[in-house]
Amino acid sequence: MFRAFVFIVAILTIGIAGVLVAAAMKPDTFEVKRSLAIAAPPGKIYPLIADFKAWPQWSPYENKDPNMKRSYGSVSNGKGATYAWDGDKNVGSGSMEIVDAGA
Numbered sequence: 001m002f003r004a005f006v007f008i009v010a011i012l013t014i015g016i017a018g019v020l021v022a023a024a025m026k027p028d029t030f031e032v033k034r035s036l037a038i039a040a041p042p043g044k045i046y047p048l049i050a051d052f053k054a055w056p057q058w059s060p061y062e063n064k065d066p067n068m069k070r071s072y073g074s075v076s077n078g079k080g081a082t083y084a085w086d087g088d089k090n091v092g093s094g095s096m097e098i099v100d101a102g103a
Helices: 002-024 042-050 052-057
Strands: 069-072 082-086 093-097
Antiparallel strands (some): 069 082
């Protein structure tokens, strides 16, 4: 019985060590990119995406917290535009910046 317990603990220890070694070999940073094909002309979609003040018209997250606080930078449209929000647990808080905007 004791030998079986020691064997199980040894296997678990080796498994955990293996996971930790594998995790340590991964890069420290990552990048998230998303893409989506929309069946509409770019001229119709671009103004809705490139202008943060237009996001309440289409973003489902804009209405999840009616008391969400929004702030826009001096530029709210196109390259260099910034947008920040602070809301409840449904939307959290964060900020975005448009780093490239080609129409």
